[in-house]
Amino acid sequence: MFFNSRAVAFLLALSTAFITVSFLSLLEGIPSTAYVVTGCIAFSSTFILSYFTLEFMIFRELNKIYNKVDGLKNNPIFSNEPLMKQNEVQERILQKEKVNPLKMINQEISDFASKTEQEIDKLKKMESFRREFMANVSHELKTPIFATQGYILTLLDGAMDDEKVRQKFLKKAAKSLSQLNHLVEDLLTLSKIESGQIKMDFEVFDIQDLMVDAYEQLEHKASKKDITIHLDLPDNESLEVNADYNRLMQVMLNLVTNAIKYNHEGHNVTIQLKEKEDRVKVSIIDDGMGIPEEDQGRIFERFYRVEKSRTKKQGGSGLGLAIVKHILSEHNSYMSLTSKLGEGSTFSFELEKHREE
Structure with a gap:
């Protein structure tokens, strides 16, 4: 049923005319012409009065309120949803005519209040994240600068x-500046990946070649720690994937370097590649310190460190795993972690095999 001023006025006028004619019929000697005239006058006067009263004093004001609420709700400042298309706007207008305006406004205000509350919660979380991020950046920059x-x-x-003292202190100062430069480069890389300024350069290559290259680059570093x-x-001659070779190499070097850093002397690190039906699984396995269960859910956050004093001693910017997470996300993949304290950790991710069209 249509709920607008015209429909309501028509129903009121019809009811008034019917009641008036009904009362008139109780009197005797009234000609039939009088019934028609009385009914028409009652209907017309009631319809005109009701229509203008409802239209200009109630419905138009309700529609103004509705349009303001609807405009705020669809404003990109308050909503992540795109603005409605023209056909959607017309559909909303048609729906307004079919719904009780008071019920419609109540629903719109409730929806808007719910969305606003969600936005406020989101802004609070972002503000908390911003403060934590700024504190972490300040701390990480302060350490090498002060040193x-x-x-x-x-x-x-x-x-x-x-x-002798001069050479020793200059080397230490150079090392601190190198750490500072590495931190700034990681911050810029992470920022560019998140903002989309760095695009992945996809190409088809054999994933086994990348594993071998990573092994050869870090073999000497591992041998210094007796690892x-x-x-x-696998025995396959070729396992081709369509990915960014350099970015995946960055992922491999970061993961294998971490496995070496946080491992014990004389232990092992395994770069494993397994073939599945339409995917390949890459795993970096170590038998070192392991990661406490309470830290595993946050290990890929920026600047998050497990046992901060030990991590500081090992070096690093604290951004490596965050960069790894974003690079894999650009490859429609994600990092999985299995770790047990004192027994070692396994970092794994999967990539789709390349298929010839």
């Missing part, structure tokens, strides 16, 4: 005259 400043001031205070890297590859 470098301390070494240089010590040299300026007279230690420069001693050649052995094992390659566990």
Whole structure:
């Protein structure tokens, strides 16, 4: 049923005319013409009065309120949804005529209030994340800057005259500046990936070649810590994937480097590749320190560190795994983690095989 001023006025006028004629019929000697005239006058006057009263004093004001609420609800400032298309707007207008306006406005206000509450919660979380991020960045930048400043001031205070001390402090200052440069580069890389400025350069290549390249680059680094890297590859001649070779190499180097860092001397790291039906699974397995269960859900957050003092000693910007997470996301993949404290960790991700069209 249509709920608008015209329909309501018509029903009121019809009811009034019927009641008036009904009362008139109780009197005797009234000609039939009088019934018709009385009914028409009652209907017309009631319809005109009701229509203008409802239209200009109630329905138009209700529609103004509805349009304001509807406009706010569909405003991109308050909603992540795109603005409605023209056909959707027309459909909403038709629906307005069929629904009780008071019920419609109540529903719109309830929906708007619910969305606004969700937006406020989201803004609060973003504000909390921003404060935490700024505190972490400030802390991470402060450490190498203060260290470098301390070494240089010590040299300026007279230690420069001693050649051995000078060389030692200059090397330490250079190392701190290198850490600072690495941190800034990781921040820029992460920011560009998240904002879409860095696009993945997809190409078809053999994933086994990438595993071998990562192994060869880090074998010497592992040997310095008396750690052995094992390659566990399938017997296939070729396992092609369509991916960004350099970005996946960045993922592999980060994961294998972490496996070496947080492992014990004399232990092992395995780079494993398994073939599935239409996918390949890459795993980095170590038998080192492991990760506490309470930290596993946050290990891919920016600057999150497990046992911060130990991690600081090992070095790193604290952004490596966050970058890994975003690179894999661009490849429609994700990182899975299995770890047990004191027994080791396994980081795994999967990629789709390349299929010839």
